[in-house]
Amino acid sequence: MKKKYKLFLLLLFLTAGGYFIYRMIITHNPNPNFEIGQKLDSLNHVYVYYNGGIAHTSGRNLSVDGYNIGLSYQCVEFVKRYYYEFYKHKMPDTYGNAKDFFDSEVKDGKLNSRRNLIQYTNTNISKPQVGDLVIFDGHPGNSYGHVAIISNVSEKEIEIIQQNPGPYAASRVTFALKQNAGKYTIEQERALGWLRIP
Secondary structure, three states: OHHHHHHHHHHHHHHHHHHHHHHHHHHOOOOOOOOOOOEEEEEOOEEEEOOOOOOOOOOEEEOOOOOEEEEOOOHHHHHHHHHHHHOOOOOOOOOOOHHHHOOOOOOOOEEEOOOOEEEEEOOEOOOOOOOOEEEEOOEOOEOOOEEEEEEEEOOOEEEEEOOOOOOOOOOEEEEEEEEEOOEEEEOOOOEEEEEEOO
């Protein structure tokens, strides 16, 4: 019985230690090349800031008129700040995780009333455009999902600009854009779709 108890305590200790290390990685800055809050990139003079660990937050960013832009340096904060500053667009629902920006109840090409944007499902007759907000589903390492802005579109690929992709990831990434039978698909398995100003 003592042996089983010691084994249980060892497993408990290792699990707790592993969880502590995991929390340190996702909430602190493991990359010494950047400081949290450092400007990394911009689109139309709206900046992308470095966040450190993906779960780190630096408080809530509110506009001067009280609009909730989001938790500073998270991906949601960047896309909402971009839409607020560049398009003067306020979303009716100012809360929600990244993946929640895509509403599976909204029919393709119709208004997503929570965001006041037109929603398109990935694999669509409507080609993604520069300025569209693209939504990615969650995964085991990030259950909240991810959102970014499409910064460039060509016949065969899209480029996104993103905030908080991880402490070592780039602010800009490209994905293949496939066209088949008159429909476009962003070739990224978690891409749910994109939202656009009406």
